[in-house]
Amino acid sequence: MWTFVIRRVLISVPVLLSASIVLFVVLYILPGDPAAFVLGDSATPAQITAFRHTLGLDRPVLLQYLFWLGGLLRGDLGDSLVNGYPVARLIAQRLPVAFELTAGAMLIGCGLGGAMGLFVGVRPHSKLARVIDLANATAIAMPVFWLGLLLQIVVAVQLGWLPAGGYVAFTTSPLGCLRSLTLPCFTLGIGTAAVLARFLANGIQETIGRDYVLAARAKGLPPPRILLKHVLRNAVIPSVTVLGIQVGRLIGGAVLTEVVFSLPGLGTLLWTALVQRDYFVIQAVTLLAVVAFVLVNLATDIAYGVIDPRIRGDGR
Amino acid sequence: MALAELTRRKLLGTGAAVVAAGAPLGTILRAGAARAATTANQTLTVGTNIPFTTLDPNTINTSVFPFRNSVFDPLIDILVTDIAKYQLGKIQNELATSYTVNPDYTEIRLKLRAGVKFHDGSAMTPDAVVTALKYATAPATGGTMAGSLADIASIAVDGDEVVLKTSAPSVDALYRLTLFRMQAPSGFAHNANTPVGTGPFKFVEYVPGDHVTLERFADYWKPIPSNIKTLTFRFFTDPEAMLNAALSGELDILQFGLLKDAPTLTSAGWAAYAAPIADYQMLVLNYSGANAALRNVDIRQAVARAIDRKAIVKNVYYDLVQPITIPMSPADPTYDAKIAAEWDFDLAAAATFVKKSGISNPSFQLRAGSNDPDAQKIAQIVKGDLAKIGVTVDIALVDPTTLVNDAIVANFQANVYACSIGVPEVQDFEDCSVYRPNKGPFSGDKTFPDFKQAYYAAAAVVDPQARIAAFKKVFETLHQDAWAIPICMRGLLCGQSRQIAGVAYDAKTHLVYQGIVKS
Numbered sequence: 001m002w003t004f005v006i007r008r009v010l011i012s013v014p015v016l017l018s019a020s021i022v023l024f025v026v027l028y029i030l031p032g033d034p035a036a037f038v039l040g041d042s043a044t045p046a047q048i049t050a051f052r053h054t055l056g057l058d059r060p061v062l063l064q065y066l067f068w069l070g071g072l073l074r075g076d077l078g079d080s081l082v083n084g085y086p087v088a089r090l091i092a093q094r095l096p097v098a099f100e101l102t103a104g105a106m107l108i109g110c111g112l113g114g115a116m117g118l119f120v121g122v123r124p125h126s127k128l129a130r131v132i133d134l135a136n137a138t139a140i141a142m143p144v145f146w147l148g149l150l151l152q153i154v155v156a157v158q159l160g161w162l163p164a165g166g167y168v169a170f171t172t173s174p175l176g177c178l179r180s181l182t183l184p185c186f187t188l189g190i191g192t193a194a195v196l197a198r199f200l201a202n203g204i205q206e207t208i209g210r211d212y213v214l215a216a217r218a219k220g221l222p223p224p225r226i227l228l229k230h231v232l233r234n235a236v237i238p239s240v241t242v243l244g245i246q247v248g249r250l251i252g253g254a255v256l257t258e259v260v261f262s263l264p265g266l267g268t269l270l271w272t273a274l275v276q277r278d279y280f281v282i283q284a285v286t287l288l289a290v291v292a293f294v295l296v297n298l299a300t301d302i303a304y305g306v307i308d309p310r311i312r313g314d315g316r
Numbered sequence: 317m318a319l320a321e322l323t324r325r326k327l328l329g330t331g332a333a334v335v336a337a338g339a340p341l342g343t344i345l346r347a348g349a350a351r352a353a354t355t356a357n358q359t360l361t362v363g364t365n366i367p368f369t370t371l372d373p374n375t376i377n378t379s380v381f382p383f384r385n386s387v388f389d390p391l392i393d394i395l396v397t398d399i400a401k402y403q404l405g406k407i408q409n410e411l412a413t414s415y416t417v418n419p420d421y422t423e424i425r426l427k428l429r430a431g432v433k434f435h436d437g438s439a440m441t442p443d444a445v446v447t448a449l450k451y452a453t454a455p456a457t458g459g460t461m462a463g464s465l466a467d468i469a470s471i472a473v474d475g476d477e478v479v480l481k482t483s484a485p486s487v488d489a490l491y492r493l494t495l496f497r498m499q500a501p502s503g504f505a506h507n508a509n510t511p512v513g514t515g516p517f518k519f520v521e522y523v524p525g526d527h528v529t530l531e532r533f534a535d536y537w538k539p540i541p542s543n544i545k546t547l548t549f550r551f552f553t554d555p556e557a558m559l560n561a562a563l564s565g566e567l568d569i570l571q572f573g574l575l576k577d578a579p580t581l582t583s584a585g586w587a588a589y590a591a592p593i594a595d596y597q598m599l600v601l602n603y604s605g606a607n608a609a610l611r612n613v614d615i616r617q618a619v620a621r622a623i624d625r626k627a628i629v630k631n632v633y634y635d636l637v638q639p640i641t642i643p644m645s646p647a648d649p650t651y652d653a654k655i656a657a658e659w660d661f662d663l664a665a666a667a668t669f670v671k672k673s674g675i676s677n678p679s680f681q682l683r684a685g686s687n688d689p690d691a692q693k694i695a696q697i698v699k700g701d702l703a704k705i706g707v708t709v710d711i712a713l714v715d716p717t718t719l720v721n722d723a724i725v726a727n728f729q730a731n732v733y734a735c736s737i738g739v740p741e742v743q744d745f746e747d748c749s750v751y752r753p754n755k756g757p758f759s760g761d762k763t764f765p766d767f768k769q770a771y772y773a774a775a776a777v778v779d780p781q782a783r784i785a786a787f788k789k790v791f792e793t794l795h796q797d798a799w800a801i802p803i804c805m806r807g808l809l810c811g812q813s814r815q816i817a818g819v820a821y822d823a824k825t826h827l828v829y830q831g832i833v834k835s
Contacts, residue, residue: 033721083369083508093524152560164561166550167526259553262561264525268553272367272525275687277717 019290078280087284097265104185109192116197121204139194144253148187148260165262184261192246203235244300358545363558363567367551373497374459388497388513421485432537434500435518442473447501573809581811590636590807602800607729609678616798618669620659637805650787667705679708681729686713691732
């Protein structure tokens with residue numbers, strides 16, 4: 001098992017390095033000069049040149065990348081071009097909100113998706129299963145920002161049940177935190193729930209007719225035990241893989257969700273940085289998202305190996 | 317329960333249980349909302365679509381204006397008395413009790429108010445004012461304020477007065493001084509996050525990207541005609557989200573939204589209006605001289621007359637701003653209706669100018685910001701208008717950074733561009749960036765020799781009436797050359813719910829919250 005884990009970790013290193021190169025190059029070739037943008041239209045060419053030098057933008061591109069990478073390894077993500085704050089500090093301020101949002105969305109995704117998938121998998125021909133299938137297809141097709149705005153209008157504006165946006169820290173008011181995160185988490189998590197439900201239902205339907213499940217029934221095992229031990233353990237493998245991929249969707253969707261619900265997380269930080277051409281913030285937040293995605297997929301791979309020992313390839 | 321035993325009855329039973337469990341949740345949610353409502357009357361919540369980037373009052377930008385007016389006081393101030401017309405009132409005393417300017421406009425003397433306290437409890441002394449002014453005028457610490465007060469050469473205490481001397485005669489210096497906000501020298505080190513001022517509200521909390529909370533300053537130096545105890549600025553990155561928050565009752569004031577949402581707000585009982593955008597109050601069409609057709613003055617004159625500004629104001633700005641043909645607000649005394657009328661929409665006159673130019677099939681590229689839907693719509697309308705007089709426009713959408721970079725080095729043919737208006741009257745503190753000599757994208761000896769001379773001559777005139785006349789002469793020059801074509805004033809949506817009374821705006825288009833009463 002450890003060989004499997006170490007192999008997976010080592011594979012992640014070149015993936016991260018490649019991602020950092022792609023990220024740096026993409027931002028480098030974007031049109032526009034951040035120095036000119038920061039200084040505004042009153043700046044003279046001489047002022048812009050001096051500011052470019054201060055930022056190190058006049059160095060060769062390879063040198064810029066190496067300096068940036070070196071800074072990353074030392075934990076120095078640079079300073080914001082807009083307000084001069086250390087980027088690491090900006091990220092640290094926003095990280096809890098982003099974590100609460102994605103964790104809440106994942107909770108809704110897994111809870112709701114698991115329940116729906118289980119029901120549809122067990123009773124695929126019921127009327128409710130058809131309704132769930134239709135709802136899931138709709139949820140998968142709905143863009144996050146559209147669903148968010150729709151929920152705002154219905155739940156916040158028309159019904160007045162929950163706030164339309166804003167964030168309350170858990171330490172300030174647990175209930176306020178729950179109120180402020182309910183709609184965003186639901187908006188973000190509903191797509192994951194729909195995808196998970198589909199994969200889980202399919203997995204259950206495929207597994208439930210297998211010979212060993214039939215044998216377990218013939219042995220007179222209690223149905224819950226058959227479901228948990230013999231059906232779900234095998235049916236859940238594709239769903240675990242899907243969950244890993246869904247994390248990428250959650251990270252991307254979190255940007256839009258935070259913008260729509262005005263949450264002070266990494267998404268709005270990235271959004272504002274994009275609008276303001278705050279390059280160092282863009283680089284750092286995007287790289288953080290890549291690292292999170294790679295780590296979650298690493299965890300998924302390991303979980304996959306735990307659930308299905310054949311995947312490990314260690315001869316057991 | 318057997319796999320096949322999950323019956324409809326059981327499912328419905330489970331559903332009922334879930335609903336039953338949800339009812340208390342709904343009660344809790346509503347109770348939370350009710351609790352919020354009980355304190356709502358003492359809290360003014362302002363939604364803004366431009367999150368603050370800093371709390372330093374020396375950084376002058378649209379985002380920070382509402383905040384700096386609540387936490388900091390000016391020494392002297394000047395208010396906008398008519399928002400729509402951008403009409404300015406007279407200078408009024410704030411932390412200063414009087415001001416005098418010497419006859420040659422090189423010295424300003426301010427007598428300071430006694431008994432004023434900073435939010436940290438320390439007293440505002442003349443020394444503190446001098447220190448804060450020196451901090452604001454030093455390029456290393458003064459942010460954009462240092463540029464605005466650049467012509468102040470010395471600051472000193474003289475008895476109970478503060479004396480400022482300018483490097484040259486300056487009618488504008490007094491008016492530029494209204495931009496200054498007083499902050500405690502003890503707060504310089506952390507003014508970007510936890511500033512200390514003398515204003516009606518003191519700083520409590522700043523959560524970047526989410527909100528700033530202020531509370532009423534008990535030791536404020538003058539009575540505040542307001543029942544507001546807490547002032548909260550909530551930041552929104554999506555204007556639609558801000559609108560929904562306003563409609564759901566979470567906001568009392570909405571600022572810097574989209575003008576298209578004005579009817580929605582109005583139908584919900586809100587007052588909605590367009591407030592000028594600080595520093596970018598005017599939209600113009602301007603040229604660099606890189607295009608052969610546009611180098612011909614008759615073509616430029618034709619374009620100036622072929623733009624249907626009323627259609628632009630109606631379709632792009634929902635009739636909430638005013639069309640203009642000279643770079644001044646119609647409310648300003650230097651506004652000359654006769655000059656302005658020269659560029660009224662007149663396709664026949666425009667066609668005559670095209671014919672007079674002798675250029676066949678004139679064409680040029682018109683740039684608009686790829687992030688600016690209003691500029692893009694304007695470019696489309698201009699294209700349609702000019703096609704009627706045989707001028708072909710090729711629209712190019714350019715990212716905002718490139719637009720600015722290229723404008724600086726004149727690497728463009730024509731732009732739809734936002735800039736500040738001029739205020740070349742006696743309360744002149746804001747020259748117009750489009751025509752600003754030796755600064756900005758559209759100036760320089762080569763392009764505007766006449767305007768540069770005329771502008772400097774007008775700016776040097778001290779007598780108010782003569783100054784107005786001099787600037788009218790400048791407008792004549794601008795119209796003769798036609799290198800920049802004003803289109804309309806520009807504004808962002810501001811609104812206030814029906815419970816709010818007393819919103820006012822100051823000279824830089826930002827809210828002053830002192831007079832607000834919430835019912």
